Amino acid sequence: MGPKRRSQRNLCDGEDVVVKRARIEESGWTGVNERTFIAVKPDGVQRRLVGEIVRRFERKGFKLVGLKLMQASEELLREHYSELRSKPFFRGLIAYMSSGPIVATVWQGLDVVKTARKMLGETNPADSLPGTVRGDYCVEVGRNVIHGSDSVVSAQREISLWFRQNELQSWEDNCSHWIYN
Ligand code: DAT
Ligand code: MG
Numbered sequence: 001m002g003p004k005r006r007s008q009r010n011l012c013d014g015e016d017v018v019v020k021r022a023r024i025e026e027s028g029w030t031g032v033n034e035r036t037f038i039a040v041k042p043d044g045v046q047r048r049l050v051g052e053i054v055r056r057f058e059r060k061g062f063k064l065v066g067l068k069l070m071q072a073s074e075e076l077l078r079e080h081y082s083e084l085r086s087k088p089f090f091r092g093l094i095a096y097m098s099s100g101p102i103v104a105t106v107w108q109g110l111d112v113v114k115t116a117r118k119m120l121g122e123t124n125p126a127d128s129l130p131g132t133v134r135g136d137y138c139v140e141v142g143r144n145v146i147h148g149s150d151s152v153v154s155a156q157r158e159i160s161l162w163f164r165q166n167e168l169q170s171w172e173d174n175c176s177h178w179i180y181n
Pocket of ligand 1: 070084089093122123141142144146147148150
C-alpha cells in the first residue's frame with residue numbers, strides 16, 4: 001500500500017475515510033444532531049481529569065454518544081494531526097499523544113462544535129480563561145489535556161477516524177425537553 005492510499009484509509013476499521021464521511025453527512029448531523037470529537041489526552045488521563053471533563057459536557061446539556069479508553073497508534077495520530085505534519089513540534093506531539101491511553105468521546109447537541117471549543121479554551125493554556133478546561137487544568141501548550149474538533153467538517157473527519165459506526169450510540173434523551181424548547 002503506497003503512502004497516498006495509506007493516508008486515505010480509515011485507521012479505525014479499514015474502511016475508506018472518504019466513503020465513511022459521505023455516509024455521515026447523509027445522516028444529517030446538523031442542528032441538535034451536530035456532533036463533535038473530544039478527547040482527553042494522555043496527561044488528562046494520568047492526572048485523573050476524565051471524570052471532570054466528561055462532567056462538564058454532561059452538565060452543559062450535551063449528549064454522550066461515544067466513549068472509549070484506548071491507546072492510539074502513531075499511525076492514527078499522524079492522520080489525526082496531518083495538517084500539522086510540517087510543524088517543528090509535530091514529532092513531540094505524536095510522542096506525547098501516544099505516551100498513554102486517551103479517552104475518546106463524541107458529543108451531540110446544538111452548536112456543539114463551537115461551544116465545545118469555548119469550553120476547552122485556547123490552544124495555549126496561558127491564553128485560556130479560567131473556567132475553561134485548559135484555563136483551569138494545565139499550563140503548557142505541549143500538555144494541554146484535551147482535544148476538540150475545530151469545525152463541523154473536522155468533527156466529521158475525526159469521528160470517522162476514531163470511531164466505528166457501531167461504537168456510536170443512538171439513544172432517546174428523556175431530558176431533551178428541559179434542554180431544548
Ligand atoms: P488545538 O488543539 O487547540 O486545536 P492545534 O490544532 O493548533 O490546537 O494544535 C494541535 C495540538 O498541537 C495542540 O493542542 C497542542 C500542539 N501544539 C500546537 N501548537 C504548539 C506549539 N507551538 N508547541 C507545541 N505544541 C503545540
Ligand atoms: Mg486543532
